[in-house]
Amino acid sequence: xxxxxxxxxxxxxxxxxxxxxxxxxxxxxxxxxxxxxxxxxxxxxxxxxxxxxxxxxxxxxxxxxxxxxxxxxxxxxxxxxxxxxxxxxxxxxxxxxxxxxxxxxxxxxxxxxxxxxxxxxxxxxxxxxxxxxxxxxxxxxxxxxxxxxxxxxxxxxxxxxxxxxxxxxxxxxxxxxxxxxxxxxxxxxxxxxxxxxxxxxxxxxxxxxxxxxxxxxxxxxxxxxxxxxxxxxxxxxxxxxxxxxxxxx
Ligand SMILES: [Zn+2]
Numbered sequence: 001x002x003x004x005x006x007x008x009x010x011x012x013x014x015x016x017x018x019x020x021x022x023x024x025x026x027x028x029x030x031x032x033x034x035x036x037x038x039x040x041x042x043x044x045x046x047x048x049x050x051x052x053x054x055x056x057x058x059x060x061x062x063x064x065x066x067x068x069x070x071x072x073x074x075x076x077x078x079x080x081x082x083x084x085x086x087x088x089x090x091x092x093x094x095x096x097x098x099x100x101x102x103x104x105x106x107x108x109x110x111x112x113x114x115x116x117x118x119x120x121x122x123x124x125x126x127x128x129x130x131x132x133x134x135x136x137x138x139x140x141x142x143x144x145x146x147x148x149x150x151x152x153x154x155x156x157x158x159x160x161x162x163x164x165x166x167x168x169x170x171x172x173x174x175x176x177x178x179x180x181x182x183x184x185x186x187x188x189x190x191x192x193x194x195x196x197x198x199x200x201x202x203x204x205x206x207x208x209x210x211x212x213x214x215x216x217x218x219x220x221x222x223x224x225x226x227x228x229x230x231x232x233x234x235x236x237x238x239x240x241x242x243x244x245x246x247x248x249x
């Protein structure tokens with residue numbers, strides 16, 4: 001009788017021990033599984049995030065390549081001639097001065113707002129035909145300061161030389177002092193709001209190979225003009241390092 005009780009007790013303890021071990025095994029596995037699941041999810045999330053970031057970056061690079069091909073970002077300088085098939089439709093802005101039809105509204109608005117602010121901007125050169133550029137080049141005293149025909153932004157119809165009307169009596173208004181004129185100050189401060197940049201800034205002569213011209217405005221579109229002007233760049237620098245500056249999607 002006593003033996004049987006002891007035996008039953010041993011069996012009970014044995015069974016309980018098995019049950020506890022089984023339960024512990026079950027719980028430990030559950031915990032391990034859930035940790036494994038969490039780790040797997042985290043890895044999946046990280047991989048997805050990385051794929052998204054890579055796709056975003058690729059989209060940005062594609063967009064930059066696409067933008068660089070747009071007419072408003074064309075680079076024309078001593079090393080880059082206008083394409084021979086460059087097609088342009090010009091319209092008169094005012095006073096017999098013509099500009100690319102796609103730029104006309106922006107230029108008109110900039111001049112109107114400058115006048116509205118109380119200043120007197122005056123166009124003195126906009127679109128030039130190849131023949132006009134050739135004439136200027138042939139007749140200039142300083143060939144280094146005049147673009148070779150085929151290499152002037154004025155031939156593209158995307159540039160405008162604007163001076164303060166009060167400087168017209170100077171004889172030659174295209175001198176550094178133009179930067180101190182009230183209309184010019186306004187234009188240099190606001191041109192990017194209309195999609196224009198001051199194309200040949202001070203201290204960029206080494207890159208542009210054109211003297212400082214506080215009168216030559218070039219249309220590049222509002223988005224690019226804002227970046228170029230706020231970073232103090234010339235167009236050559238911007239196009240070279242556009243991936244560092246252009247963040248838009
Ligand atoms: Zn010019």
